Amino acid sequence: MLSAGNPYVLPSVLVAAGAYLAATLLTDASLLVRIGILALLAGVVPIVLNRLLDGGSAEEWRPESIEDAGDGDADESREV
Numbered sequence: 001m002l003s004a005g006n007p008y009v010l011p012s013v014l015v016a017a018g019a020y021l022a023a024t025l026l027t028d029a030s031l032l033v034r035i036g037i038l039a040l041l042a043g044v045v046p047i048v049l050n051r052l053l054d055g056g057s058a059e060e061w062r063p064e065s066i067e068d069a070g071d072g073d074a075d076e077s078r079e080v
Contacts, residue, residue, distance in 0.1 A: 008046035008053075016041030 020038045023029045029037075 006046055006050050008049040012046040012049070013042045016045075 016038050019041055020034055023034045023037055
């Protein structure tokens with residue numbers, strides 16, 4: 001879900017960077033708290049927004065499989 005096809009990734013990463021910078025300059029928050037804010041805003045929020053607003057799922061982002069379900073059974077040359 002964190003792919004180029006998700007329109008919420010770039011804005012979320014920019015907001016996360018701003019929040020991290022603000023937390024660094026304006027507060028006494030520990031490094032762990034600042035990284036947690038960064039990970040939440042840059043990693044979780046775009047996925048949740050994409051699911052809620054677009055109704056997308058992880059299956060829609062995957063390309064179709066090249067192999068058919070029966071391809072594994074068709075190769076009998078190796079069975080002896």
